[in-house]
Amino acid sequence: EDVLLPAPQNISILSTNMKHFLTWSPVIVQGETVRYSVEFQGEYEREYANESWIPICECSLIAATECNITEDISATVAYNLRVRANAGARRSDWGTLKGFFNRITTSLTPPLMKVIADGYHLLVELEDMGPAFQFCVLYWKKGQESRVQQKVVKEVNSVVHLDTMEAGLDYCVKAQAKVEAINRSSSFSETQCVRAQGGTPVWL
Amino acid sequence: GELYCSLPNPRNVRFESVNMKNVLRWSAPEGTGDGVLYKVKYSVYGVGKWIRKLECRNINRTWCDLSSETSDYEEQYYASVKAFLNGRCSDWIETARFNPLTDTKIDPPVVSVSSTEKSISIILTAPEKWKRSPEGESVSLLQVYPGLQYNVSVLNKKTKKRWLFSISNNTLLVPWLEPGTAYCVSAQIHVTTPLLHSGFSKEYCISTLKDKVA
Amino acid sequence: GPCRVSMSMAEIRSGFNAIKANIQARDPIRNLSILSYPHSLHKVKSSERCCITHQLFTFYVDKVFKHCRTEDSYINRKISSIANSFLSVRRNLELCHEQNKCVCGQESLGKLKQILVNYEGLNVTSAAMKSLGELDILLDWVEKES
Numbered sequence: 001e002d003v004l005l006p007a008p009q010n011i012s013i014l015s016t017n018m019k020h021f022l023t024w025s026p027v028i029v030q031g032e033t034v035r036y037s038v039e040f041q042g043e044y045e046r047e048y049a050n051e052s053w054i055p056i057c058e059c060s061l062i063a064a065t066e067c068n069i070t071e072d073i074s075a076t077v078a079y080n081l082r083v084r085a086n087a088g089a090r091r092s093d094w095g096t097l098k099g100f101f102n103r104i105t106t107s108l109t110p111p112l113m114k115v116i117a118d119g120y121h122l123l124v125e126l127e128d129m130g131p132a133f134q135f136c137v138l139y140w141k142k143g144q145e146s147r148v149q150q151k152v153v154k155e156v157n158s159v160v161h162l163d164t165m166e167a168g169l170d171y172c173v174k175a176q177a178k179v180e181a182i183n184r185s186s187s188f189s190e191t192q193c194v195r196a197q198g199g200t201p202v203w204l
Numbered sequence: 205g206e207l208y209c210s211l212p213n214p215r216n217v218r219f220e221s222v223n224m225k226n227v228l229r230w231s232a233p234e235g236t237g238d239g240v241l242y243k244v245k246y247s248v249y250g251v252g253k254w255i256r257k258l259e260c261r262n263i264n265r266t267w268c269d270l271s272s273e274t275s276d277y278e279e280q281y282y283a284s285v286k287a288f289l290n291g292r293c294s295d296w297i298e299t300a301r302f303n304p305l306t307d308t309k310i311d312p313p314v315v316s317v318s319s320t321e322k323s324i325s326i327i328l329t330a331p332e333k334w335k336r337s338p339e340g341e342s343v344s345l346l347q348v349y350p351g352l353q354y355n356v357s358v359l360n361k362k363t364k365k366r367w368l369f370s371i372s373n374n375t376l377l378v379p380w381l382e383p384g385t386a387y388c389v390s391a392q393i394h395v396t397t398p399l400l401h402s403g404f405s406k407e408y409c410i411s412t413l414k415d416k417v418a
Numbered sequence: 419g420p421c422r423v424s425m426s427m428a429e430i431r432s433g434f435n436a437i438k439a440n441i442q443a444r445d446p447i448r449n450l451s452i453l454s455y456p457h458s459l460h461k462v463k464s465s466e467r468c469c470i471t472h473q474l475f476t477f478y479v480d481k482v483f484k485h486c487r488t489e490d491s492y493i494n495r496k497i498s499s500i501a502n503s504f505l506s507v508r509r510n511l512e513l514c515h516e517q518n519k520c521v522c523g524q525e526s527l528g529k530l531k532q533i534l535v536n537y538e539g540l541n542v543t544s545a546a547m548k549s550l551g552e553l554d555i556l557l558d559w560v561e562k563e564s
Contacts, residue, residue, distance in 0.1 A: 042499075042502035042505075043502060044504075047505075048479060048484050048501070048505075049484050049501075054498050055491060056495070074499040075502030076503075077506050079502075
């Protein structure tokens with residue numbers, strides 16, 4: 001087997017909001033299409049399965065220089081990743097990611113959030129960030145920052161009811177995304193405030 | 205199978221389960237038309253002894269209710285069907301392993317709604333687990349799935365705005381609504397462990413009473 | 419009990435559901451269960467739950483997954499995902515064990531011994547594949563108790 005092809009370089013991970021991508025620089029071979037194959041190795045494979053590697057078939061002989069490895073990085077352990085170039089019958093050595101990747105390092109962004117006042121009702125709509133996510137929503141009467149209330153919301157893309165509001169008062173809301181699988185949360189979103197409908201009703 | 209068992213096999217043999225009413229269903233063997241009869245047997249996984257279901261012996265229908273035999277949802281089961289026609293028979297054809305706890309479908313909750321001038325009150329009732337007889341002890345699916353929650357959708361028919369509530373107990377009061385307005389409510393059951401959810405119930409609509417002052 | 423361990427059961431459960439029918443279909447032995455014979459896990463005293471959970475996760479990591487390689491790459495990837503999740507959960511349980519919050523009593527030791535007898539009563543590949551096919555028995559029990 002002749003190994004003239006250079007191994008892929010600049011192998012790195014892009015991981016945001018529990019979506020993980022392996023990327024690398026293209027291997028240039030004049031007049032030939034270079035294709036790539038990716039494999040992963042979890043901590044289990046290293047310690048209990050003779051350091052075996054597992055191919056990702058969606059990223060087998062692909063032309064792109066990026067592979068979505070989210071489906072396979074599905075445990076909170078250290079993973080090794082490697083990619084190899086193929087051109088015709090020729091193959092490169094494996095290029096291996098420097099250091100391990102553990103999904104616990106994914107970067108978490110605050111959720112997109114829309115706060116709605118509908119009459120005397122405080123509502124929130126949160127973006128769908130994926131099955132691993134739930135949201136911690138904090139809300140309070142403007143000026144009473146010390147009396148914050150909290151609600152854990154799992155529903156996305158729906159107008160979720162938080163609470164009823166006192167007539168004419170301003171209520172403020174902020175939310176953070178939480179991933180139980182890695183026991184981490186994003187920073188809070190910008191605070192949004194809305195005003196309850198004015199009017200005569202008084203709490204009985 | 206030997207020549208005697210040269211009848212084509214029953215097809216698509218599987219359990220269909222709703223609220224742990226566990227019914228074995230299958231399709232008739234290909235190209236056999238009328239007159240086919242069937243026998244059914246079942247076994248508890250790990251015990252393995254096949255037990256004939258007497259009430260489903262030489263039946264011509266293509267289902268057999270095994271709810272009673274599979275009511276312990278801490279066990280898992282197999283069932284099997286054999287077809288007979290004009291002295292010929294098929295092989296015994298088995299289901300996949302059936303786990304009543306995770307393989308059942310759950311009906312939506314029953315929703316009852318009442319209203320005052322400015323509020324609606326919603327009471328949800330989770331479906332019951334299948335029981336042997338109407339007099340039998342009722343077991344709510346709430347007892348089977350302690351993590352059971354409800355998602356409740358409330359639609360303001362005037363503004364067309366829909367709100368979603370997620371609650372653990374089975375009652376919900378929505379205060380400070382508009383008098384003389386129609387609201388439609390539907391609800392869904394959501395279990396997190398194991399992950400199961402019902403569809404949403406049909407909509408139950410009610411109007412808040414007219415404002416006496418107005 | 420005192421041992422509070424975050425276990426992302428949902429991911430393990432979804433990984434197993436994706437391969438359950440395939441794996442269970444590879445197990446023709448109906449009259450023996452590795453985990454439930456002769457007594458169901460549900461009969462275990464809750465005071466010994468932590469120990470049995472820890473020991474069972476260790477059993478799967480040490481003995482089962484490595485003998486479950488199949489000819490199907492999709493199945494192998496899902497098994498890897500489950501195995502690595504088990505490793506992660508086992509590590510958390512280990513902390514409890516070291517802090518003496520996961521004490522093993524006679525009952526759990528007896529139950530685990532029976533499981534190993536059941537396991538060693540079959541050839542290793544059949545035993546491993548059967549154990550993997552019984553993962554929902556373990557998950558149902560762990561989730562019910564949590």
